[in-house]
Amino acid sequence: MPADPSSRMTAREAIALLTGAAGFTEHRPPPRTLPPDGPLGWAGYDAARERAAERTGEDESVVYGTGVVGERECVLLSFEFGFLGGSLGRLTGDRLEAAYELALARRLPLLALVATGGSRMQEGMVALTQLQRVAAASTRLRAAGLPQIAVVRDPTTGGGWATVGAGADVVLALPGAQVGFAGSRVRPPDADPYAYGAEGQFAAGQVDAVVPAGELPGTVGLWLRALGTGSRAPHDPPPAAPLPRARPSSASGLPASGREAVERARSPQRPRAEVYLADYFTVRLPLHGDRCGSTDPGLLTGFGLRADGQPVAYVAQCGTPTRPAGYRAAARTIRLADRLGVPVLTLVDTPGAANDAEAERAGAGAAIADTFAALAAARVPVTTLVIGEGGSGGALALAAPGNTHVTADSYFSVIAPELAAAILKRPPEETGATADQLRLRPQDLVELGIARSIVT
Known part of the structure; x- marks a missing residue:
């Protein structure tokens, strides 16, 4: 789809859209003087900079400072595409690094409004190495537990996308914006343009949401609230996410047999x-995709706000076999919540991990292992409720050790009873007896110490 005209806002128009009447306080790093025509002595570079300054009113391709978006103060940096294509040079690197350091010093979230064609060729490798500076500054902010949100405008390509844009915790895109590592002049002539746009990147799990410009202030404001304050120290974990209320089916009481438990869960x-x-x-603010080119519609992840304003991250299975992309998205969400000090809620409901050939090619084992690792390493409390099927390791990967609860309409088993009977070479009519032997009912799970309670 064509780019929304609003996606070609100037740097200051983009800032004003987000901050509104709250205003914006610009900051500048200590001045640095470039040699004539830049570090490479590129003939005509000084003249090109002067023309860009006259045209845009800016003296570099990035503006940064502090402002309030919604109810939250943050550091904003905004690219001016009209200044040499929003490209990154040495002075741009100075401003980007200073913006990240300002966020670190004041313990504020960083909001990047990106529109760039990539590194500035008139500065050659000096320009390219600015990406390393940005990556290092972003890593320091990440280590401090401070959130980073990127809004990618039209266009966002090259190293700017591969650092400031795609390197953010949450990536929002304006409709129709060109988004991709390869810009329009360097990609293969027969390349599918959809893959290089906001909607294509969303479909591929690289962008969390495509948001019209008019909805950006409200959406970003909610994200800033949902990602927490960034002020909690690792040794001071947040309170655990409360258990959801039970939403029982028409069945009453607890299942009398293993077969009944499985039937109710299914x-x-x-x-x-x-x-x-x-x-x-x-x-509720969804995170979308695994950042590796795939999505799993059967697994929901994101952050949300409860009625009391408490932020909670969530990972929820939807009753289908969970695919590798789902496990990677789950691990991404758990690690982000852990870094930001936000408690996690997981809802377990899957017959098991997807076991088709495509899932194996997509790295099912490694994705499940990474989810186990993310959960094991989490310093924030994780609360789990099994709301349906708990199928083997594909379900256990999302179950919090010591803080898993079950509903009356659930079961949890080392393997589905049908498969257990088949492995034991039992006839199908013995599946019910096998289910009983597996002790997979909610009350069995509590008695075995697998679950803490039955939520009824």
Whole structure:
């Protein structure tokens, strides 16, 4: 789709859109003087900079400072594409690094409004190495537990996309914006243009949401609230996420047998994750994709706000076999929440991990292992509720050790009873007896110490 005209805002128009009447206080790094025609002595470079300054009113391709978006003060940096294509040179690197350091010093989130064609060729390798400076500054901010949000405008390509844009914790894009590492003049002539746009990057799991310009202030303001304050020290974890309320099906009481437990968990009338999440949050902000080119529609991740304003991250299975992209998205969400000091809620509901050939080629084992590792390493409390099927390691990867609870419409098993019977070479009519032997009912799980409680 064509780019929304608003995606070609100037740097200051983009800032004003987000800060509104709250205003913006510009900052500048200590001045640095470039040699004539830049570090390479590129003939005509000084004249090109002067023309760009006359045309835009800016003396570099980035503006930065502090402002309030929604209710939250933050550091904003905004690219001016009209200044040499928003390209990154040495002075741009100075400003970008200073913006990250300002956020670090004041313990504020960083909001980047990106529109860039990449590194400035008139400065050659000196320009390219600015990407390393940006990556290092971003890493320092990440280590300090401070969130980074990027809004990618038209166009966002090259090293600016590969650092400030795609390197953010949350990536929002304006509709129709060109977004990709390869710009329009350097990609293959037969390349599919959809892959290089905001909507294509969203479909590939590289962008969390495509947001019209008019909705940006509200959306970014909510994200700044949902990502926490960034002020909590690692040794001072937040309170655990409260358990969701039970949303029982028409069945009453606890299942009398293993077969009944499995049937209730598989019932199409049983409430699914969307119902629990809608009841749990007043605001929900999805994270989208695994950042490796894939998505799993059967696994929902993101951050939300409860009625009391408490931010909680969530990872929720939707009753389908979870694919590798889903596990990678889950690990991404858990690690981000842990870094920001936000508690996590996981809803377990899957017959197991996807086991088709494509899932194996996509690295199912490694993705599951990484999810186990992310959960094991989390310093923030993780609360788990099994709301349906708990199928083997594909479900256990999202279950918090010591803080897993179950509903009356759930089961958790080392393997599905049908598969267990087949492995044991038992006839199908013995599946129910096998389910009983597996002790997979909610009450069995509590008695075995697998679950802390039954939420009824």
